[in-house]
Amino acid sequence: MEPRTPAEWKTLFESEAFARQTEYYGPLGVEYTPAGTHLRLWAPTAKQAAVNLYRRGTGGACVGTLPLQQQDKGVWSIYLPGDQHGKYYDFTLTTPFGTCNIDTTSGKDQRAACYFQ
Numbered sequence: 001m002e003p004r005t006p007a008e009w010k011t012l013f014e015s016e017a018f019a020r021q022t023e024y025y026g027p028l029g030v031e032y033t034p035a036g037t038h039l040r041l042w043a044p045t046a047k048q049a050a051v052n053l054y055r056r057g058t059g060g061a062c063v064g065t066l067p068l069q070q071q072d073k074g075v076w077s078i079y080l081p082g083d084q085h086g087k088y089y090d091f092t093l094t095t096p097f098g099t100c101n102i103d104t105t106s107g108k109d110q111r112a113a114c115y116f117q
Contacts, residue, residue, distance in 0.1 A: 002096065009096075018044075024073035037084040041091055041102075044074025048094040051078055052101075057088045065092070 012018050022044040031038040039051055049068040054060050068076035068091075091102040 022074040034083045036081040038079050040075055040077040042075055043093050045095045046093045049076035050092045051089050054088040
């Protein structure tokens with residue numbers, strides 16, 4: 001059963017089981033090479049995650065949205081083949097708390113940004 005109240009979520013997040021299931025020490029963020037780019041995001045409560053791609057870093061239309069694949073330990077990832085240098089992105093997450101965008105240029109802790117918006 002999925003928690004429904006704030007108290008139930010707090011109990012889940014503070015549990016040893018949640019820590020064991022979501023504790024992750026691998027790579028996160030961007031791993032760039034001219035051959036392709038891995039994007040990895042830790043979002044253990046997400047039901048869906050997507051990356052939104054842009055040509056410019058300040059405004060402009062989204063040129064594509066791609067779903068991230070759910071991995072172990074609450075990590076979501078995608079591999080973008082080809083040289084992605086000079087392209088911009090942000091994430092859209094759907095969680096039990098709602099849907100939010102994570103601005104990758106803000107300097108905020110991306111792991112906490114969605115929960116506290």
